[in-house]
Amino acid sequence: MSEPRIITGLSEIADAYDAVLCDAWGVIHNGRELFPGAAEATSMFRAERGPLVILTNAPRPSSVIPAQLDRLGLPRDAWDAIVTSGDATTEVIREMSDKTFFRIGPSKDDDLFRAIDVKLAGADEADAIFCSGLDDDQTETPEDYRGLLEPLARRGLPMVCANPDIVVKYGDKLIYCAGAIGQLYEELGGKVILGGKPHAPIYELAKQRMREITGKVPERILVIGDGLGTDVKGANDQGLDCLFVADGIFAEEARANGSLSASKLAAALEENGVHAEYAMDTLAW
Template sequence: MTALISGLSDLADRYDVILSDVWGVIHNGRESFPAACGALAQWGETKPVVLISNSPRPSHSVIPQLDELGVQRAAWQAFVTSGDATRVLLSELAPGPAWRVGPDRDAPLYEGLGLDYADYDKAAFISVTGPYDDEVEGPGDYQERFEACAKRGLVMTCANPDIVVQRGDRLIYCGGALAQLYAQLGGKVLMAGKPYAPIYELCLVEAERLLGRPVDRSRVLCIGDGLPTDVKGANDQGLDVLFVASGIHGAETIGADGLNAKAVEDLLAADGLAATYAIADLVW
């Protein structure tokens, strides 16, 4: 059974390091959540917080966005993104050429990799960070081109496994939605972000650096709001996880009386997943 907790302070003595999701836990793409940021900052006074994000950009290029949204630097001590892990995959496929799918803001993913680029009909593989315009586009806008690429046997790398994220009060499609469609069409997809192992391996390296000693995996706590990414990733790695119910699954788990424990259990069970703990919003 998932244990409901009132705040992160309930777990302060149980864990040595936190791997915390970003979007949906400490901000929504438009503003930060002060209570959540404050909780991580309080934890960070004595123990490290490693942010683990499915952002398709390298972590160094995402930090300015966190600053602009008001996520204080005290809320984290290290930052690892899906972009960091995906660059390893892309370096193995260079020089391509790649059909690059995604907005211009994701360009830092490719810096220094020596990749060439081509349209879908001439590319050697596909690299996806998300839709070109996530305000208006969805997977269906790419189906015909993906069908052609799948028939040619092109591999797709996807730098953001998230299906959707919450931007303000809206849900928008991410790279994972495009990758899901490509796989359904028979295409092969490579991913390194959550829930896949490479990003967790990078995070645990950072945790060891911050702790100055080997990590005891039984004392690592993952925090996240996404079932197929945060919760599944933690489950697959044998790590405990705190499910933040008010994120992308808030409409299903939060009622007039607050967090609905049965709704959380039903939601997890439907996907064959387990959460060690659950909380409505991340607070201290």
């Protein structure tokens, strides 16, 4: 597998693209603060080239994300639209409107459940599961849910997972996401249904937003992300070029002696069965 081209700024390749799908957590911010240079890079691409859609696996409706980005200091002129895994999951749930769901997830995801108006029931009465995350992602691990999930898997209840991410980096700490619970549920023999990255529904919504912004779906779209199994695989599956950013959860796999290594990253990409056209340490213009 060929090594990705290492670049130091998005401006080096911006002329080759008409639009960007950019991950948020791990590329623009770490959950606590913006990464230096990310705001300039996104704002400049949007000003000089075309629309920039933030594509995030956040298990919440996109309507709540702008306020979160505001608090982190990302200017509104840095993006044109936001599409979330929560949005994509909403479409999946609507196709299962005959189901009654057992909820797994924290109160901070209440907006998602209200937006979908999903029918909820206890574990014994439900005929499906809706998982948005761990109740306490600061202290819990998926293993804390094994005893709850085992009987549900034996009953054959499908699980809709609102966030395919396994982990994200919160500050300097890795925390588990809904995808980790989904992964355990599959190991127990359960069926998991996903709409976020790398799965097609979230990309179809993103292209729809671009069509609303520009009147058409741009032909040359660049995907920017830090997740090998989500951002990079999603780009590959969609036939889109990808810029890998090493600020996120795969920083260790991409760096040697503290610097981004094309050969080391290429090995990690090959191990995960994906490829990226470009790579950079941190998002910058």
